[in-house]
Amino acid sequence: MKENRLVKETEDLACGARVIHEDIVELVARDMPEKTLLEGLASFFKVFGDPTRIAILMALSKEEMCVCDLCALLDMKQSAVSHQLKTLKQSRVVRSRRAGKVMYYSLDDDHIDSVLHIGIQHIREETTEHRLL
Amino acid sequence: MKENRLVKETEDLACGARVIHEDIVELVARDMPEKTLLEGLASFFKVFGDPTRIAILMALSKEEMCVCDLCALLDMKQSAVSHQLKTLKQSRVVRSRRAGKVMYYSLDDDHIDSVLHIGIQHIREETTEHRLL
DNA sequence: TTAACAAATGATCATTTGTTCATATGTATA
DNA sequence: TATACATATGAACAAATGATCATTTGTTAA
Known part of the structure; x- marks a missing residue:
């Protein structure tokens, strides 16, 4: 057999x-891949798994922005935004630069933008497929 | 002024x-982007934010696999694997095909692989930078 | 039809997560 | 130095998450 x-x-x-x-x-x-890499990947992507953080990233993909501008844009408490920025920075998704009292945040590198755009593409093709089927 | x-x-x-x-x-x-898209993106990426699911995806990026083989590979309970596969399928990250009693899972499309590889690249460059600085 | 097995599902529980409030840092300027 | 302001942080709590157990569903073959 x-x-x-x-x-x-x-x-x-x-x-x-x-x-x-x-x-x-x-x-x-x-x-x-090694367990370490799997966990690294997971915690990298975990950061993209929240609407608030995605909004922040989409904003930063257009322009470098400071904390209080992000608060205004997203209509969120300063504390909430700061906490999320901390998360984003710890995962090296975002970098910051100080100018006097103001902290400016921007995307860490091009990978971040790529990831976002693939996500958008994936979602768009999904809805397109629905129309075709 | x-x-x-x-x-x-x-x-x-x-x-x-x-x-x-x-x-x-x-x-x-x-x-x-509209709130809907932001939430769609977040829930798409949320799926990548767990080591178990990343492991499943990395495996499937090599080969189509059935549930019990994934259990063996990951040394996990069948129930846990099934629950994760359900999550993955609902987010259209994975597709399944039935062959008798056996369900085979595979990545839904090329975007999934792209996302994974950008993640890997990002992590690798991170550790490389550390060496340079 | 019944037995065997692959997979899915519902309930449960410990853990994690995101926001809020209150407060602390750090910086510029009067 | 004192004050104002931009941001960061810690504690607390409700909500979401992932694994497990027990059970069910679906499929094949005896």
């Missing part, structure tokens, strides 16, 4: 599941 | 903040 070559009954896995395609699992396992 | 042209003292904003660069705020406000 050639099926036996592919199917391995392993009741003793921690997850309690059987492996159906042992070969593929091993192949994929071989070049899975 | 030319400063007065730029500075507008608006104590009556909901956010209680003053606008320092009124012109920039208005400029940026003009082509801010």
